[in-house]
Amino acid sequence: MDSKYDFKEIETKWQYIWEKENTFKVSDDDTKKKFYLLEMFPYPSGDLHMGHVRNYTIGDTHARFLRMKGYNVLYPMGYDSFGLPAENAAIKSGIDPEEWTAKCITRMIQQQKKMGLSYDWSRLVITCKQEYYKWNQWIFLKFFEKGLAYKKKAPINWCPSCNTVLANEQAQNGSCWRCDNSVHVKDLEQWFFRITGYADELLDSLEKLTQWPERVKVMQKNWIGRSEGTVINFRVKGTNKGIPVFTTRPDTVYGVKFMAFAPEHPLVNDLIAHSNNKDEIGRFIHRVISEDKFKRTDKEKEGMFTGSYAVNPVNNEEIPIYIANFVLMEYGTGTIMCVPAHDQRDFEFAGKFNITIKQVILLPGGVEQPELKAAYIEEGIMINSGSFNGMKSEDARKKISDYIVENKIGNRMVHYKLRDWLISRQRYWGTPIPIIYCSKCSIVPVPEEDLPVKLPKGVKFTGKGNPLQECKEFVQCRCPKCGGPAERETDTMDTFVDSSWYFSRYCSPQHSSGPYDRKAVDHWMPVDQYIGGIEHAVLHLLYSRFFTKALRDIGIHGIDEPFVRLLCQGMVVKDGAKMSKSKGNVVSIDYITEKYGADTARLFILFASPPEMDLEWNDEGVKGAFRFLNRIWALVEKIMNNDRTHENTAEDKGLVRLMNRTIRKVTDDLAGFSFNTAVATLMEYINGIKETQDRVPAAQLREVTEKLVLLLSPFAPHIAEELWQRLGHGRLSGHAWPLYDAALIEADSVLIVIQVNGKLRSRISVAADMPEQEVKKLACDDLKIREYTDGREIKKIIYIQKKLLNIVV
Numbered sequence: 001m002d003s004k005y006d007f008k009e010i011e012t013k014w015q016y017i018w019e020k021e022n023t024f025k026v027s028d029d030d031t032k033k034k035f036y037l038l039e040m041f042p043y044p045s046g047d048l049h050m051g052h053v054r055n056y057t058i059g060d061t062h063a064r065f066l067r068m069k070g071y072n073v074l075y076p077m078g079y080d081s082f083g084l085p086a087e088n089a090a091i092k093s094g095i096d097p098e099e100w101t102a103k104c105i106t107r108m109i110q111q112q113k114k115m116g117l118s119y120d121w122s123r124l125v126i127t128c129k130q131e132y133y134k135w136n137q138w139i140f141l142k143f144f145e146k147g148l149a150y151k152k153k154a155p156i157n158w159c160p161s162c163n164t165v166l167a168n169e170q171a172q173n174g175s176c177w178r179c180d181n182s183v184h185v186k187d188l189e190q191w192f193f194r195i196t197g198y199a200d201e202l203l204d205s206l207e208k209l210t211q212w213p214e215r216v217k218v219m220q221k222n223w224i225g226r227s228e229g230t231v232i233n234f235r236v237k238g239t240n241k242g243i244p245v246f247t248t249r250p251d252t253v254y255g256v257k258f259m260a261f262a263p264e265h266p267l268v269n270d271l272i273a274h275s276n277n278k279d280e281i282g283r284f285i286h287r288v289i290s291e292d293k294f295k296r297t298d299k300e301k302e303g304m305f306t307g308s309y310a311v312n313p314v315n316n317e318e319i320p321i322y323i324a325n326f327v328l329m330e331y332g333t334g335t336i337m338c339v340p341a342h343d344q345r346d347f348e349f350a351g352k353f354n355i356t357i358k359q360v361i362l363l364p365g366g367v368e369q370p371e372l373k374a375a376y377i378e379e380g381i382m383i384n385s386g387s388f389n390g391m392k393s394e395d396a397r398k399k400i401s402d403y404i405v406e407n408k409i410g411n412r413m414v415h416y417k418l419r420d421w422l423i424s425r426q427r428y429w430g431t432p433i434p435i436i437y438c439s440k441c442s443i444v445p446v447p448e449e450d451l452p453v454k455l456p457k458g459v460k461f462t463g464k465g466n467p468l469q470e471c472k473e474f475v476q477c478r479c480p481k482c483g484g485p486a487e488r489e490t491d492t493m494d495t496f497v498d499s500s501w502y503f504s505r506y507c508s509p510q511h512s513s514g515p516y517d518r519k520a521v522d523h524w525m526p527v528d529q530y531i532g533g534i535e536h537a538v539l540h541l542l543y544s545r546f547f548t549k550a551l552r553d554i555g556i557h558g559i560d561e562p563f564v565r566l567l568c569q570g571m572v573v574k575d576g577a578k579m580s581k582s583k584g585n586v587v588s589i590d591y592i593t594e595k596y597g598a599d600t601a602r603l604f605i606l607f608a609s610p611p612e613m614d615l616e617w618n619d620e621g622v623k624g625a626f627r628f629l630n631r632i633w634a635l636v637e638k639i640m641n642n643d644r645t646h647e648n649t650a651e652d653k654g655l656v657r658l659m660n661r662t663i664r665k666v667t668d669d670l671a672g673f674s675f676n677t678a679v680a681t682l683m684e685y686i687n688g689i690k691e692t693q694d695r696v697p698a699a700q701l702r703e704v705t706e707k708l709v710l711l712l713s714p715f716a717p718h719i720a721e722e723l724w725q726r727l728g729h730g731r732l733s734g735h736a737w738p739l740y741d742a743a744l745i746e747a748d749s750v751l752i753v754i755q756v757n758g759k760l761r762s763r764i765s766v767a768a769d770m771p772e773q774e775v776k777k778l779a780c781d782d783l784k785i786r787e788y789t790d791g792r793e794i795k796k797i798i799y800i801q802k803k804l805l806n807i808v809v
């Protein structure tokens with residue numbers, strides 16, 4: 001009797017069984033080799049989108065494969081559940097953020113379960129719960145003790161639309177990471193984490209991350225932006241005032257023709273004191289400061305002469321001092337020495353203000369250029385530089401730097417672009433910063449035993465300002481030191497704090513006497529495989545590395561790096577654009593699972609493109625995956641009904657070979673995340689089975705089909721479990737991964753001797769039935785052979801079937 005592939009019934013059935021039997025619960029079992037597999041946990045916005053689904057499908061397929069390979073796999077899920085959307089929902093519709101978040105989480109868990117994801121749900125971590133954020137506060141206190149958390153007034157990035165400040169990483173190129181709106185700069189007193197204290201280690205240990213995508217490492221490297229340079233002290237003419245400048249090109253110091261100050265620089269007022277142009281300069285400064293500092297450096301070069309001069313310490317030359325829009329206060333010393341001949345910005349500025357240009361490095365070719373068309377920024381031979389003339393500029397860089405240090409005109413300095421991590425947020429839905437302000441004792445940390453500082457319930461969400469500030473019961477408190485009346489800090493923490501250590505929490509999610517149990521973390525960490533989007537290259541991935549190192553130094557674990565191997569999956573696109581609500585091209589996962597089932601969705605996603613590449617959504621592809629599963633269903637049906645016409649007694653050798661080859665290829669592909677080629681191999685396999693299914697012995701047909709079901713199971717786990725059961729077995733989850741016999745793959749290969757001009761030069765092994773053309777190509781491409789043939793003309797190739805090939809050159 002024929003049955004239909006009833007995916008709905010099957011998927012519901014197995015999801016129920018897995019849950020009831022705790023199939024995927026993992027214990028800290030030491031006998032099996034551990035593997036920690038993790039996907040970046042989601043912000044619970046309510047619905048899974050295809051980007052999530054893709055991320056989790058990749059992870060789940062790998063997890064199921066590894067379990068069958070005999071690993072003890074930690075594969076947990078959680079929710080990054082503090083953050084703005086919940087609070088904005090509260091402002092808009094009055095719903096409590098906690099309630100809103102809980103609803104969204106419930107909905108997402110439901111959808112994830114429908115996808116058949118094999119998480120150990122007993123390890124669920126939800127960051128907005130007290131039992132989690134209490135440890136954010138504990139970590140904050142430890143950081144505070146060690147000077148890694150501190151408060152300072154600084155120009156910060158303010159996002160008017162999110163109504164809060166942002167860290168530098170969250171305001172790249174001047175727009176907010178969350179809403180994309182332009183960011184303003186404001187002076188505010190804020191809390192920071194001293195990530196700069198780890199700049200060197202964060203940079204140096206990138207080298208150890210050999211299994212991270214190169215582009216992520218390059219992005220982190222550039223973000224940290226270490227540059228080695230020299231600080232040279234110039235002097236304001238007629239005074240003793242020093243002006244230190246930071247330069248990476250001390251070799252150009254004899255070519256300095258002016259200096260430029262950032263408009264914000266505190267010394268500017270003194271410099272313009274004698275100018276008869278004070279008002280205009282004041283207006284200029286005011287205008288530039290109010291401009292977007294991210295854009296201001298890209299714009300046309302603008303500036304004004306201050307009326308003051310500086311003296312160059314190496315040759316006593318007097319040079320004019322300008323204020324310029326392209327100099328930033330945050331970088332180096334906020335003032336620069338300008339060398340128009342060898343720096344393009346200085347060149348443009350000099351052209352505009354008629355400043356003379358002095359070349360100190362020769363262009364290749366050797367003669368001094370009468371007129372440069374652009375700055376020459378490469379290396380060359382030194383000229384016009386006193387005793388340094390004739391040196392190579394790269395040598396002069398070191399020699400001049402030595403000279404400056406020896407003569408006490410300056411110092412060597414390493415400079416970083418990385419700034420400390422601003423973690424204050426003026427919003428309600430986050431972890432309260434555990435600090436109390438007392439008029440007598442000033443800044444007082446909340447004692448550990450008073451943690452957690454709980455978020456108050458029932459606050460008013462007006463959309464204006466931070467609701468915590470208006471909440472008297474929260475703000476008013478007693479000073480833990482003197483007992484006098486005091487006030488709580490009302491800033492909450494950046495939610496990136498929550499995601500900087502959640503992966504450690506999974507190791508012992510119920511631990512109650514610290515963020516986590518050290519034994520469990522030392523056992524499970526680091527994460528062996530992490531999977532997530534590239535958009536976190538310098539946000540989450542940098543912060544997590546910092547936390548791992550800082551928490552190691554606090555002594556609560558012994559790990560240096562959190563993620564051994566990183567896979568950044570591509571986007572899901574449809575009709576040429578990223579799938580997103582705003583583009584209106586979203587395919588809902590509910591629709592797909594209703595219409596075709598989760599197994600089809602998974603198979604399509606894995607088959608459609610390699611994980612690192614973008615995936616183009618394609619309805620035909622989804623249907624194709626569905627048809628493929630139906631064919632497998634029908635094949636098992638056939639075995640069950642045993643309705644074949646004719647049966648050989650001998651095994652089909654070709655099919656044996658195909659089976660072994662398929663197992664090998666799918667195994668290798670799954671280990672290397674090459675899901676699409678693995679699925680393609682399964683498709684060829686089923687074709688091979690179908691060709692022979694009517695004649696091979698029943699036992700062989702059953703064997704090859706059972707292998708097919710096992711190989712299919714990581715991709716399409718529900719149908720595989722069902723077919724396995726129909727074939728008369730117990731549970732497939734937990735079954736061992738099939739092995740192949742290499743001898744049976746190679747059995748029909750032959751060794752071919754390759755000669756060049758009659759001399760034996762190499763041997764290759766090829767399939768016995770390989771066509772002549774292909775054998776010839778392989779032989780010619782052979783590296784050993786190419787030593788003798790490269791650059792020579794091949795006159796003739798003689799091939800003796802399955803034996804010998806002679807190349808005549």
Ligand code: ANZ
Binds near residue numbers: 248249327329339
């Ligand atoms: C003189 C010079 C000559 C420079 C030359 C470059 C080429 P990185 O490598 O990114 O660290 N600089 C220093 N502080 C600055 C500031 N606050 N705003 C804008 N520019 C600043 O860049 C270091 C170089 O950037 C420094 O070396 C300085 O210009 C400039 F042929 O000094 B240089």
Ligand code: ZN
Binds near residue numbers: 439442444480481483
């Ligand atoms: Zn006090």
